[in-house]
Amino acid sequence: NAGVMQNPRHLVRRRGQEARLRCSPMKGHSHVYWYRQLPEEGLKFMVYLQKENIIDESGMPKERFSAEFPKEGPSILRIQQVVRGDSAAYFCASSPRQDANTEAFFGQGTRLTVV
Amino acid sequence: EDQVTQSPEALRLQEGESSSLNCSYTVSGLRGLFWYRQDPGKGPEFLFTLYSAGEEKEKERLKATLTKKESFLHITAPKPEDSATYLCAVQATDSSYKLIFGSGTRLLVRP
Numbered sequence: 721n722a723g724v725m726q727n728p729r730h731l732v733r734r735r736g737q738e739a740r741l742r743c744s745p746m747k748g749h750s751h752v753y754w755y756r757q758l759p760e761e762g763l764k765f766m767v768y769l770q771k772e773n774i775i776d777e778s779g780m781p782k783e784r785f786s787a788e789f790p791k792e793g794p795s796i797l798r799i800q801q802v803v804r805g806d807s808a809a810y811f812c813a814s815s816p817r818q819d820a821n822t823e824a825f826f827g828q829g830t831r832l833t834v835v
Numbered sequence: 836e837d838q839v840t841q842s843p844e845a846l847r848l849q850e851g852e853s854s855s856l857n858c859s860y861t862v863s864g865l866r867g868l869f870w871y872r873q874d875p876g877k878g879p880e881f882l883f884t885l886y887s888a889g890e891e892k893e894k895e896r897l898k899a900t901l902t903k904k905e906s907f908l909h910i911t912a913p914k915p916e917d918s919a920t921y922l923c924a925v926q927a928t929d930s931s932y933k934l935i936f937g938s939g940t941r942l943l944v945r946p
Contacts, residue, residue, distance in 0.1 A: 724878075726878075751932075753932075753933060753934070755934075755936075761938065762922070762936040762937055762938040762939060763879070763922070763924075763934075763936040764936070765933040765934065765935065768931050768932065768933055775931050776930075776931035776933060778931075779933070811878050811879070813934075815932075823869065823881045823884050824869075824881075824934065825881060826871075826878035826879045826880070826881075827878050828877055828878045829877075829878050831876075
């Protein structure tokens with residue numbers, strides 16, 4: 721859905737570098753979710769954020785990965801000291817509220833390649 | 836553990852040949868079941884949300900149905916532009932509204 725903006729679309733990093741992925745939710749949406757899609761696999765939940773709060777990070781690796789959604793600006797998924805296994809497509813989704821009758825709209829993703 | 840299984844993994848159809856995709860789920864309590872379409876290199880595109888057994892929703896050539904254990908996505912008289920990967924996901928009542936996805940069904944419709 722074009723309403724959720726992710727950038728960059730493609731990102732190449734050398735092993736050991738840092739990767740920063742950005743997600744601007746749809747207008748009026750205050751809930752952001754990050755998912756990772758490994759080659760030939762389904763999407764896996766990583767983290768759920770509301771403005772200035774991490775609600776659920778149960779899917780995020782304990783080390784090297786962090787996420788934030790500040791009061792102003794986009795949500796950021798940060799991967800420190802990247803390794804080849806981090807190569808994947810990272811998708812952000814947003815929804816307007818925490819409610820059963822709410823579908824999440826996805827961005828086009830950031831494809832991270834670690835060389 | 837909450838789990839979603841989609842079958843078949845891949846499906847090839849001739850244009851106009853109707854078929855169904857299956858999504859079986861195991862979840863402690865179902866808040867909602869979602870269907871998405873994903874084209875290569877793109878993000879998932881929302882299709883339907885179903886909330887209770889017996890519910891059905893339609894959109895053009897697609898119809899989604901829901902039982903207590905599975906959901907079907909019926910494709911009637913498909914066209915080549917329906918070729919995509921179809922993803923099923925569930926949201927559990929005891930979770931934080933995260934989606935648990937299946938691995939998807941890759942559909943190819945030949946003219």
